[in-house]
Amino acid sequence: MNEARPTLVIVEDDPAFARTLQRSFERRDYAVRHAASPEELAMLLQQTGFDYAVVDLKLGKASGLTCVQMLHAHDPAMKIVVLTGFASIATAVEAIKLGAAHYLAKPANSDDIEEAFGRDRGDPNVPLDSRKSSIKTVEWEYIHSTLAECDFNISEAARRLGMHRRTLARKLEKRQLR
Known part of the structure; x- marks a missing residue:
């Protein structure tokens, strides 16, 4: 065996x-x-x-x-x-x-x-959250998708988002999950 x-x-x-x-x-x-x-x-x-x-x-x-x-x-x-x-x-x-x-x-x-x-398949019985996304959540998702597009280059993401690099860095520090 x-x-x-x-x-x-x-x-x-x-x-x-x-x-x-x-x-x-x-x-x-x-x-x-x-x-x-x-x-x-x-x-x-x-x-x-x-x-x-x-x-x-x-x-x-x-x-x-x-x-x-x-x-x-x-x-x-x-x-x-x-x-x-x-x-x-x-x-x-x-x-x-x-x-x-x-x-x-x-x-x-x-x-x-x-x-x-x-798990081989998705679960059609997963609970759907009826709560709408907050503006902060939508902003975070947009920032993160831009970061992913830039291979997590903060300077390039800040340029694409039209914000200062330090502003973006502060936003990322606030939302960092550990």
Whole structure:
């Protein structure tokens, strides 16, 4: 009874969070590898393939969406879950279009991630929020979609949004999720 362990790659630039996730999944009998950047992920994919992937949306100055695209191109059957502290509708839609199976806002734990791996279809019974989006939420989603388009380059996003770079940086500091 020597079944192969499921393989998982964690693409996360926060070493402490990556280590915590790695240990948790190793206790669940996954064979886990870690990459902190799109470049490290590309090197790992040259060596091996994976059954599952957990990708942070913001990897320093790089976008995790690049990694989602790379992983999906490498193996379209791979289950990819995107984690983010900067959740927005725009990035969720792009992540799914690029091949992610699910998109989870941080904080998410290994139970949430493993549950997302196991879900093959959408849930038509998910509760619909009848509350309208606030102006602040709409503004945040617009800012975040512009940031994603600019690969999280704050100066370029500020230029496209028509605001001063420091103003944008202050807005991002206020909405940062941990």
